[in-house]
Amino acid sequence: MIELRHLGKTYKAAGRDIIALDDINLTIEDGEIFGIIGLSGAGKSTLVRCINLLERPTEGEVRIDGRDITLLKRKELLELRRTIGMIFQGFNLLEQRSVLRNVMFPLEIAGMPKADAKDRARELLKLVGLDEREGSYPSQLSGGQKQRVAIARALATKPKYLLCDEATSALDPNTTRAILSLLKEINETLGVTIIVITHEMKVIDQICDKVAVLDQSRIAEQGKVSEVFVTPRSQIAKELIFPGNRKEFGDHGGRRIRITFHEAYAYNPVISQMVMECQVPVNILFADIKKLDNEEYGHMIFELPVEERDAEKILAWLKKSPVDWQEEV
Amino acid sequence: MFSDTFIKLWQNGIIQKGIWETVYMTLLSSVLAYLIGLPLGVILNVTDKDGICPVGWLNRLLGLVVNFFRSIPFIILMVAMLPVAKLIVGVSLGNKAMIVMLVIAAAPYVARMVESSLKEVDSGVIEAAQSMGTNNMQIIWKVLLPEARPALTIGAVISMVTILGYSAMSATIGGTGLGQIAISYGHQRFNPDVTWCCVFLTVLIVQIIQEAGTYFAHKTDKRLGG
Numbered sequence: 001m002i003e004l005r006h007l008g009k010t011y012k013a014a015g016r017d018i019i020a021l022d023d024i025n026l027t028i029e030d031g032e033i034f035g036i037i038g039l040s041g042a043g044k045s046t047l048v049r050c051i052n053l054l055e056r057p058t059e060g061e062v063r064i065d066g067r068d069i070t071l072l073k074r075k076e077l078l079e080l081r082r083t084i085g086m087i088f089q090g091f092n093l094l095e096q097r098s099v100l101r102n103v104m105f106p107l108e109i110a111g112m113p114k115a116d117a118k119d120r121a122r123e124l125l126k127l128v129g130l131d132e133r134e135g136s137y138p139s140q141l142s143g144g145q146k147q148r149v150a151i152a153r154a155l156a157t158k159p160k161y162l163l164c165d166e167a168t169s170a171l172d173p174n175t176t177r178a179i180l181s182l183l184k185e186i187n188e189t190l191g192v193t194i195i196v197i198t199h200e201m202k203v204i205d206q207i208c209d210k211v212a213v214l215d216q217s218r219i220a221e222q223g224k225v226s227e228v229f230v231t232p233r234s235q236i237a238k239e240l241i242f243p244g245n246r247k248e249f250g251d252h253g254g255r256r257i258r259i260t261f262h263e264a265y266a267y268n269p270v271i272s273q274m275v276m277e278c279q280v281p282v283n284i285l286f287a288d289i290k291k292l293d294n295e296e297y298g299h300m301i302f303e304l305p306v307e308e309r310d311a312e313k314i315l316a317w318l319k320k321s322p323v324d325w326q327e328e329v
Numbered sequence: 330m331f332s333d334t335f336i337k338l339w340q341n342g343i344i345q346k347g348i349w350e351t352v353y354m355t356l357l358s359s360v361l362a363y364l365i366g367l368p369l370g371v372i373l374n375v376t377d378k379d380g381i382c383p384v385g386w387l388n389r390l391l392g393l394v395v396n397f398f399r400s401i402p403f404i405i406l407m408v409a410m411l412p413v414a415k416l417i418v419g420v421s422l423g424n425k426a427m428i429v430m431l432v433i434a435a436a437p438y439v440a441r442m443v444e445s446s447l448k449e450v451d452s453g454v455i456e457a458a459q460s461m462g463t464n465n466m467q468i469i470w471k472v473l474l475p476e477a478r479p480a481l482t483i484g485a486v487i488s489m490v491t492i493l494g495y496s497a498m499s500a501t502i503g504g505t506g507l508g509q510i511a512i513s514y515g516h517q518r519f520n521p522d523v524t525w526c527c528v529f530l531t532v533l534i535v536q537i538i539q540e541a542g543t544y545f546a547h548k549t550d551k552r553l554g555g
Contacts, residue, residue, distance in 0.1 A: 052460055081462035092457035096475050096551045106461040108471070137551040150457075157461070 001065060002028040002051060002161065002195070008059030009046055020046045021057065022217040028210075030160075033187050033194045035204040035225070037240055038214030044197045047214065048163050051195065052084045053077060064161075082110055085154030085192075089166035091146040093138040099125065099149050100134035106156045124152035128182060144175035151182065155192070162186070164196045168203060180206045201240050205229075205290050213237045226292045230260050230324075242286055242299065254283070254303040255311060256328040257318070261289070261298035270323055271300065278317050280310040301328060334520045344510060348530055351506035354424055354496045355534075358431035359489045365436040366488075369395070370443025371469055381455060382465050395437040403434050403495050407502055427496065427504035435492050442488055446480035447473050479550040486542030490535050497531065507531055 007024040010017050020043050028034045038044045049055035061068045093102050100121050107117035125131045128148040138146055168176040184207045187194050204211050212222035213236055220234035232238045282302045289298035304311040318325050338344050375381050376388040407430045414426040450473055458472045497508030507527045515524030
């Protein structure tokens, strides 16, 4: 279990204090895939680096399995880091080492005999589906293959935790999906707890159990992915869930209603029913359906007619119906 | 076509000996300059404020020393360092003393060369190694130096060519080799063919070092798929 308690990080730059993280409180349970989402500059990368102390927090505690690691001696910290794997947006493979020797690297550091390290590295390359490329060099691999090597390398020392810092941001959509499935598989088969840092909602949708939304150095909200998706409370979460600038919807002067579909409702033709029964047209601005925890969830935003009488008709219909809705401001 | 002096020099094996002396001085000085310059360059890199172990005062101090030696023209440095050579090897004349000069002049140059080669190593790769629990020594030996190998090799070639040039200059205060033959037999005894022969041989040696070094650097650079 990873617990962050009142975590804060302040940089000094040009004589001014710059707050990168402010009073972060998170609990990541064993076996979870925990997502941390935010826009660039929100402090995500600093936050994930506080978990293995690549960045030292200036305030608060980082407790891993109950132990405050900010108090560890240098040598203890180096040993702890072997139990926390990490992968990066830029893959960060050793360019002058073959694929096999890249995966052997952390084992060499841990002092494992070469022959054993070789066997273990081959085992891992098989796991990520690259056992036939062990003699290749990183420059000969595609982005997705490089990230697979990086995953194999991160898992070499059998870590309990895996930190992923924008691990799929440099990859195309298909490769992103494949890498995310691999991470999910690793989580399920090896029981590795995974912490995912991203700015893309689709990454969270696809693999995360829980999510924390980071905005301007603070946690805006956190919870199960389905909860945050269905009822985003913070402005930032809404922005991340409804992609694009909301002004792009255009302004026709009508009031906006947001409907959330979940579970059974996801398949009901609610809007059609509403329009037919009220005999009033509405303008659909945004719609999205996702599968989370094996349940379907959907969002739709539509605009009411400018005519007050027509708008009231729709609102009256909505009030009577079991539909989950609210007026957008 | 050739003057009598040239033919005599060749027959007596003086030109051949000159070639050997130049090569020998260059190689030995390069090795010794790297023995000092390589660790110095590593220290300059790791103690930098963006390095893996920032130590501001040490970095500034070493930087100052390196810059001090690098800003003195070699010909002046040689003369100024004669007593130091005497202190170290017991003589202030001949190749032994010249090698001391060459090392003193080249080591700071090598240090800067190494420092800038190591700077080319992607900071992300270093961070990845740190995330695996490497200590600073392991980063130096297993990440910085191997990853910078191609740049280090090219740097070594440039350093050797510079040292070769220095070795020719050392003839003015008693060094031997092709430089000395060019000055005392060619220039001072008015035998331009001897001078040009020394120029040609020096260019040839530089070409060999350059080509061999570049070939080796490319051959071992795994980023190029070699």
